[in-house]
Amino acid sequence: MKEIVKINLDNEMDLILAHKRSMKIAEMCGMPSSLQTRFATAVSEVARCSIANGQNSELRLGINVVKNTNKEIVAILNDSVDLKKCNPEAFKYAAKLSGTIEYDAGEDYSVTQFSLKVPSPGLLSEAKIKSLADYFKYESPLSPYDEIRKKNIELIALSEKLGESENRYRQLANTIPILICIINERNHVLLTNESLQVIVKSSFTVFEKKELSLFIHPEDVDHILENWSRIKKNKTEYSGETRIKKGDSYRWFLISIIPNKTEDGNFTNWLVYFVDINDQKTVEETLKNNSELKLIQRELEHANSKLTFKNKELQQFAYIASHDLQEPLRKIRIMLSRAGEDLSEEQKNHFYFDKITSAAGRMSDLISDVLNYSRVDNNLQTFLPIDLNEILHETINDLSLIIEEKNAVINISPLPTVSGLNTQLRQLFFNLVNNALKFNSEEPVITIAADEESTEPIDAYKPEGNYHLITIADNGIGMDSNYSDRIFDMFQRLHQRDQYGGNGIGLALCKKIIENHNGVLNFTSELGKGTIFYIYLPKY
Structure with missing residues (x-):
């Protein structure tokens, strides 16, 4: 089959798209109105069943060339669920309408295929079939929902390409036998590769004398820092020689510091x-004093010339890699801006476009953080004062749609300021509040508070030391105490996927974030009566 258009079946809007595009393909292939309607209605009937009962549902519409003089319109609906078993009456009605329907199902799949012969197959040349695909590729959106969905699909594709590019860059940086780090104008170390981490063997967060002296010869440190101050002021490059400690001795290294430029020509950080x-x-x-080895010396000079050339190549690589990693982010922001131009203010408000734009902006920030810190341990990251009230405000804003949909009540008391990493703490609160909303069969009531003096029922969980205590309590479905030792395991799910969504990573990630912040995470829960999570974060 030559595919013309593909539709992911998630909700009622997708059902409308499936019906209209089935009608349009039949119309463009010269079908009479009665056959157009019967074919599109049959497809819609099974698509409705898939939206109601299916998983990973996908509809593909296209042209099947049986022979040059025999062509047919084909609709193929793939699902992970046996749809016919879920709703046999829908399939019976669809078969009555279309006349030609084929069905196949297994343990974790089902395939439904409709076909309709084209009355004038000679008109469907290769060029005509391609024009059909181009029509749907460039057609105007049927609704603001359709436009936003298209933009989101493009954003997802760009994000995947960005992830692939970042992985290739990271693998290359870790496999080449060169020590690499990235520093900013405030001397903070943003990233180190594995080769340098092996040499340093301790925290390397600031490009300053105290930390450089841990692995660079003391006689070389001042010279490096003097040149660093000079090139930072003049926006130039530096290359020299230094001695680095490996084991019990020092070895000579060539050190190079080059600036990374953004697209507008500004300097944001330096590659060392x-x-x-x-x-x-x-x-x-x-x-030096061996005249008999002059020939070898000339060969060495030639090798050094090659090394200089390779260093230049590395500088070019650093610039290209940086540009390639930032380019997808720029395109994402441009697409969001253009999408906003195509919608009226009423449409923006109706479809929460401001929230989509805000979430996309935070996604860009998150991707930037991943790029800058993907190879940096928490020991190498700089903890900053974080106002948990701001974190929680952003979390509630991100979850506003599901809060409105479930008519949830969120009770919030003032929260403290802690020392930590903004991105990780935002992820912590998002996962815990989202779970409280998701695992709830009633109207959710969630209470978030800071209680430093509480003694019941958490004394057994309280760590020694000076900690802030934040509690997140809900009236959800709760959990059996038999699962208390497994709840923080990776990919651990206590419910069937068709009951509650998720992949079993959220709470494991929450525990890891708390451990990264030298804190403690625990909970109490009772089946059918809700759950309380206790978050202990150190005071600073």
Whole structure:
């Protein structure tokens, strides 16, 4: 089959798209109105069943060329559920309408196929079939929902490409035998590769004398910092030689510091890399007073020229890699801006476009954080004062749609300011509040408070030391105490996927975030009566 259009079946709007596009393909292939209606209605009937009962539902519409003189319109609906078993009456009615329907199902799949012969197959040339696909590719959106959905699909595709690009960059940085780090104008170390981490063996968060002296020869540190101050002021580059401690001895390295430029020409950070040249230095010292090895010295000079060329290539690589990683982010922001131009203010308000734009902006920030810190342990990240009230406000804003949909009540008391990482703490509160909304069969009531003096019923969980205590309590479905030792395990699910969504990673991630912040996470729960999570974060 030559595919013309594909539709993911998630809700009633997708059902409308399935019906209209089935009608349109039949119309463009020269079908009479009665056959158009029967074909589109049959497809819609099974699509409705898929939306109501299915999982991972997908509808593909296209043209099947049986022979040059025999072509047919084909609709194929794939699902992970046996749809016919769920609603046999729908299939019976669809078969009565379409006349030609084929069905196949297994343990975790089902395939429904409709076909309708084209009355004038000679008119459907290869060029005509391609024009059909182009029509749906570039057709105007049927509704603001359709436009937003298209933009979201494009955003997801760009995000996936961005992730692939970041993975390739990370793998390359970790496999080349060069020590690499990235620093900003405030001397903060944003990223280090694995080779440098092995050398440092301790925290390396600031490009300053105290931390550099841990692995660079004390006689070389001041010279490096003097040149760093100079090039930071003049926006230039620096290259020199230094000695780095490996084991019980020092080896000579070539150090280079080059600025990374953004698209508008500004400097945001510097790439610092060290290349081991100890063997070359040893030979160089040997050759100084040895006239018999002049020929070897010339060969070494040639090798050094090649090394200089390779260093230039590395500089080019750093610029290209940085540009390639930032380009998808720029396109995402442009698409959001253009999408806003196509909608009226009423449409923006009706479809929460401001919230979509805000969420996309935070997604861009999150991707930037991942790029800058993907290879940095928490020991190498800088903890900052974080107002948990702001974090919670952003979380409630992100979840506003489901809060309105479930008519949830959120009771919030003032929360403290803690030392931590903004992105991780935002993820912590988002997961816990989202779980309280999701795992609830009634109208959710969620209470979030800070209680430093509470003794009941959490004394057994309270760690020693000076901690803030934040509680998140809900009236949800709760959980059996038999699962208390497994709830924070990766991919641990206590319910069937068709009952409650999720992939079993959320609470494991929450516990990891708390551990990263030197805190403690625990809970009490009773089946059918709700859950209380206790979050202990150190005071600073």
